[in-house]
Amino acid sequence: MSTHFVGLSIGVLFVGAITLRRINERTNVARWAALLSVIAFGLVTTSALSHLFQVGQSTQSTHDPISLALSWAATLALVSVSLASPRADLTAERISRSFALVALF
C-alpha cells in the first residue's frame, strides 16, 4: 500500500511540474495553481509517508505523528509562500521542483 502511495506521489510530482511550467506565463493562474497543487500534494504525501513509516511500528494509530506534524507544517509554509511570494511565476516553477521534496514527507 505504501509503495502505491509513493508511486502516486511521484506521478503527481511530474504531472504537477509539467503543468505548472506550461502555465507560468499567466502569473495569477500560476499562483493559484501552485497553491492548490501544494495543498493536494501535501494531503497525498501525508498519507504516503504516514503509511511508509507506519509499517512495523507498535502504535495502532492511523497516521504516523512525525509525518503528520512535519508535512502539515511544510504544506502550510508552502501555501504561505505561494500566496505571499513577490513573483508568482517563479514561485510556481520552484514549487513544481519542490514537489519531490514534499513527497518525502
Add this chain to the structure above:
Amino acid sequence: MQRTELLALLAALSVLPLASRGRVVVLPIVGTAFLSAGLFWLARAGVPLFRPRELAPPGAVALVLLGAWMRIGLFPFHGYVPVLFERSHPSKAAVAFVANPGMLILMRVLTESAWDLGISGKVLMVVAAISGLYAAFLCIGQSDLLRAVGFQAVASTSMIVAGLCSREEAGAFGAILHATGSGLFVTGLALVAWGVKARLGTSPGTATPGIASAAPHAAAAFLLFGLAAAGFPGTLGFVSEELLLHGVIEHHPVTGTLIVLTTALSAIAMLRLFFLVFYGAPNTRGRSAAFAPTVPIDLFPREKLAFGALLVVIFGLGVMPAPALSILHSVTDNSALHHQQSGETP
C-alpha cells in the same frame, strides 16, 4: 523495494528544488548524496533503518549522520543556509528549510530506533548546541535582514538537533515540536523580508530608512514572527523551547546553558533587526531616518492572508498546545527511547 531504499530514493529526489538555473548549492547536494548512499548501504546490508545501530555497518551509520549534518546545515557546514535565504527565491529557501530530509532521518533514527551513538552522540549534541550559539551570535551582527533570517534558521535547527542527540525523551519531544514551529516562523520572517526587498528593490538592512510608518502591517508581522523565534510566551516557539530545554538541562547542563544563551541571543538579534529595519538607524541627531515612499508599500491582502494563517497556528498552538502535544505524545510513547528509559520491552 524496502522502506529504507524508498527513503534513500526520496532523499535523493529532494535535491531537485535546490538545483536551479545558474546557481547550484553544492553543500546540501553533497550531503543529500551521502545521506542517500548511507541509506542504500543500510538497505543492501539487510539492516532496516529502525533497528539498533549496533546491527548496522559503521560506515553506513557514519554516512547517514554526516549526510544529515551537511543537509541540515550545522557547523561547519552552515555557510550555505544564509546564502540560500539571501540570494535565492523564497520557495527554494523555504522548501530547503521546512522539508529537510536530513532532519526527518535524524528524528527517525534518534527517537524511534534510538541509535545509541555513545560518546559520539554527546559530542554531536555539544557541537550542535555550539553551532546554534555561533549562528545566533552571527545573526546579531548581520546588516542584511534575509541573511539574518538564514542564521536564525541555523540557530533553530541546531537546537533541534541538540535536543534529538540528548537521548532524553522530553528533549526529543520538544525538538520535534520545535521543528514544526520553526518551519512556520522562519518561513514567516523570510517572507516579510522578501516582501520588503521586492518593494524597495534592495534587501532590507541596517542602512534602510525606517519603513514602519509606510508598512505597519509588515512591521507587525515581522515583530510577531520574531517573538515566536525568540520563544516569547504565548507562541509555539515558547512551548517547544521550554520542552526542549526541560528535557536537556537536567542531565546535560552545559548543553542546556548553551541553548538558553542561543535563545537569548536570538531574541536580541530579532529585536535589533526589527527596530533597525522598520524604525531606521538613528542619525547623528539621534532621530531615525525618515522614509517617504511614492507608492504604497504595505502588505497586499493575499500577503495578510498568508501571514495571518501562519500567525494563527503559531499563537493558537502557543496558547492551546494540547492538540499538537497529544499528536506528538504517541511518538515518544512508542519510541525505543521511551522503552529504554522506562525499562519496558518494546
